[in-house]
Amino acid sequence: MDSRLNILYNKKPCYDIVFSTDFQGLVSELKGLEIENRRVCIVTDSHVAALYGDEILGLLEGQCKEKTLFSFPVGEENKTLETVKNIYTFLIEKKFDRKDLLLALGGGVVGDITGFTAATYLRGIDFVQVPTTLLAQADSGIGGKTGVDFDGYKNMVGAFYMPRLVYMNVSVLKTLDERQFFSGFAEIMKHGLIKDSIFYEWLLDKMYEICDRDVSTLQEMVERSCKIKKLVVEKDPTEKGERALLNFGHTIGHAIEKSKNFTLTHGECVALGAVAAAFISWKHEWISMDEYYEIRDMFVPFQLPISVENIDPQEILSLTKSDKKMENGSIKFILLKKIGKAVIDRTVTDEDILNALSEIHYVEDGE
Ligand SMILES: NC(=O)c1ccc[n+]([C@@H]2O[C@H](COP(=O)([O-])OP(=O)(O)OC[C@H]3O[C@@H](n4cnc5c(N)ncnc54)[C@H](O)[C@@H]3O)[C@@H](O)[C@H]2O)c1
Ligand SMILES: O=C(O)C(=O)C[C@@H](O)[C@H](O)[C@H](O)COP(=O)(O)O
Numbered sequence: 001m002d003s004r005l006n007i008l009y010n011k012k013p014c015y016d017i018v019f020s021t022d023f024q025g026l027v028s029e030l031k032g033l034e035i036e037n038r039r040v041c042i043v044t045d046s047h048v049a050a051l052y053g054d055e056i057l058g059l060l061e062g063q064c065k066e067k068t069l070f071s072f073p074v075g076e077e078n079k080t081l082e083t084v085k086n087i088y089t090f091l092i093e094k095k096f097d098r099k100d101l102l103l104a105l106g107g108g109v110v111g112d113i114t115g116f117t118a119a120t121y122l123r124g125i126d127f128v129q130v131p132t133t134l135l136a137q138a139d140s141g142i143g144g145k146t147g148v149d150f151d152g153y154k155n156m157v158g159a160f161y162m163p164r165l166v167y168m169n170v171s172v173l174k175t176l177d178e179r180q181f182f183s184g185f186a187e188i189m190k191h192g193l194i195k196d197s198i199f200y201e202w203l204l205d206k207m208y209e210i211c212d213r214d215v216s217t218l219q220e221m222v223e224r225s226c227k228i229k230k231l232v233v234e235k236d237p238t239e240k241g242e243r244a245l246l247n248f249g250h251t252i253g254h255a256i257e258k259s260k261n262f263t264l265t266h267g268e269c270v271a272l273g274a275v276a277a278a279f280i281s282w283k284h285e286w287i288s289m290d291e292y293y294e295i296r297d298m299f300v301p302f303q304l305p306i307s308v309e310n311i312d313p314q315e316i317l318s319l320t321k322s323d324k325k326m327e328n329g330s331i332k333f334i335l336l337k338k339i340g341k342a343v344i345d346r347t348v349t350d351e352d353i354l355n356a357l358s359e360i361h362y363v364e365d366g367e
């Protein structure tokens with residue numbers, strides 16, 4: 001059954017998130033945005049375009065002023081200003097004006113790029129998120145963080161810019177390959193770990209249904225994950241404080257993502273970063289050794305890595321200092337006070353980070 005959540009911005013209703021198991025309701029939701037008077041450009045990647053592009057174009061037939069689709073080559077390496085520039089050029093050719101609308105159809109890469117394009121084209125046009133990966137449905141599709149990577153540094157250029165609607169069809173998760181499916185699970189685990197121990201326990205409990213991609217379990221999981229993120233982003237939409245908790249696992253995660261040249265997925269790097277952050281939390285004597293190992297081992301059945309080969313710890317350490325969480329020369333590190341409660345900590349030392357990196361660094365015998 002379809003359900004919805006509304007996200008507040010500055011305490012006022014801002015946009016709805018619709019949870020569904022098909023695309024049937026999408027057009028009537030878009031009608032609420034008066035698409036009959038607007039051009040709509042679907043922005044997507046080459047892979048999602050082939051899977052769902054025609055279906056969404058078909059649904060828009062006769063419903064809007066003009067429909068069009070822009071697709072860019074799949075992959076994090078294309079989350080760049082160059083891709084944004086290509087979209088601007090396309091929109092100018094198609095004479096898109098301020099009243100027109102972008103529709104992001106795809107994973108987090110598509111959503112982040114489309115949102116940033118929408119925030120900046122003509123100083124801001126409306127956009128809608130139609131997230132199609134588990135990661136994008138459970139995390140990136142909501143909250144209005146948009147942006148691109150710059151010189152391999154993650155999300156260095158961006159804007160907080162809210163979508164007008166988020167429409168999630170959980171059935172599309174069936175076509176994700178195993179690697180991309182489980183990648184999204186890292187952010188879901190993150191939400192349980194930082195804010196909701198009951199959700200964390202539920203995830204442990206539902207392991208088999210989740211791995212089987214049972215649609216109603218997936219819908220419940222995505223909804224619960226969004227509810228956790230909703231509470232955080234409503235309180236602090238532009239990350240002045242508490243929103244930084246959503247960065248649990250990301251300081252080291254982003255550094256690994258860059259150093260591995262995007263050969264690991266974002267979710268895989270977040271899992272590695274989360275293990276490292278949980279390790280430091282144990283060393284701070286905030287969580288117990290048993291809890292640390294339980295957290296670490298929980299990633300395994302979801303096919304997420306808990307160790308990584310061939311990293312240069314000094315390089316990772318230095319990259320952690322180029323991420324966006326530096327403030328007055330110290331890193332705002334997100335640690336666990338306990339399972340279900342994260343805090344911002346400014347006392348993490350280089351030695352703590354290097355020790356955590358040796359915990360997750362898999363070194364072949366004889367290396
Ligand atoms: N804005 C935020 O709040 C936020 C939050 C988390 C992550 N992110 C960003 O999101 C990105 C990662 O997103 P992602 O993991 O979705 O990666 P992605 O967008 O690259 O998608 C992963 C792969 O799945 C394919 N795909 C998408 N939907 C599919 C479907 N239904 N069936 C089959 N294949 C499908 C894509 O074509 C791609 O090959 C990173 O850039 C990360 O920094 C942003
Ligand atoms: O929505 C947020 O806030 C998050 O931090 C969600 C993260 O999963 C996401 O990867 C985010 O882009 C990381 O934050 P950043 O500011 O370092 O880009």
Ligand SMILES: [Zn+2]
Binds near residue numbers: 250
């Ligand atoms: Zn993330």
